[in-house]
Amino acid sequence: MIILAKDQFDATREQLLQEINHLSDTEFNDTPDAQNWSIAQICHHLILVEEATKKAVTWGLQSQEQSSPERKDMQLLLDRTRKFQAPSIVEPSEDPFHVQKMVELLATTRAEFLGFLETLEDADALAKRTMKHPALGECPLDQWIEQIYLHEQRHILQIQEIKNSWQQASN
Template sequence: MIPSLLVQLNATREQLVKEIELLNNRQFNQKADANSWSIAQICHHLALVEASTIKAIAWGLSSQETTQPERLDVQKITDRTTKLAAPKIVEPTDKPFEVQDMLTLLSETREQLTSFLLGIADPSLLAKKAVKHPAFGPLALDQWIEQVYLHEQRHIEQIQESKTSVS
């Protein structure tokens, strides 16, 4: 289970890096409008989501309760017609970022997530335990992992759109 999830996580991250690595710092930090996030803020949000996901899964694994949580359609997180508000804990900062610093941060959070996942003693528990997700409610821990790359795909689309409005 974990190896296939890591393949998906890595493929999506490679796509994200390709979208941002050639931007200059001005393009990276420019907002399309006052109500939008800059590409830098989108990336910061993704790094924060990844770090929060580790905490959520660790908390869920430490729970004594095992159930057979309902399987949810986490694919719907890629539907950008539904606006989602980011919880405070994963809201990006307003301060500007340099592209290279963000690439480093994204690499670090992905390394942390990968190491954490590979260190899970009993991966079968990921399908037997759930933690409340801000968008889905109670969500099986393995689906928390799946939503990381699906959520990233959602924001890659947003970055692609933002790139057309920043020059």
């Protein structure tokens, strides 16, 4: 499961980097409006979610309670018509970011997360233990891991929407 997820992690991250690598710092930090994040803030949010997920999985594995938790429909995360409120712990900074610095932060966080996954001795325990997910409710830990790349795909769509709005505004 974790090896399969690594392929998904890599493909999704490559797509994210393609979306942001050629942006200027000004474009990267441009906030579409008061209700929406800049692309830089979206990327910072992705880092914070990955760090929070690592903590959630760690806490969930420390729980002695094992069960057969209900599987969630993780594809819900890709539905951009469905809005989720980010918990304060994963709300991005309003400070500006440099594209290259963000790329480095994304790489560091991902390397730390994949390193963490490699330390997991009992992958089967991930499907038998749960933690409450802010958007999905009580969720098996393996699905917490899966939501990382699905959540990132959701925000890649958001980044594409922002970039499309720039093109429409310039026409």
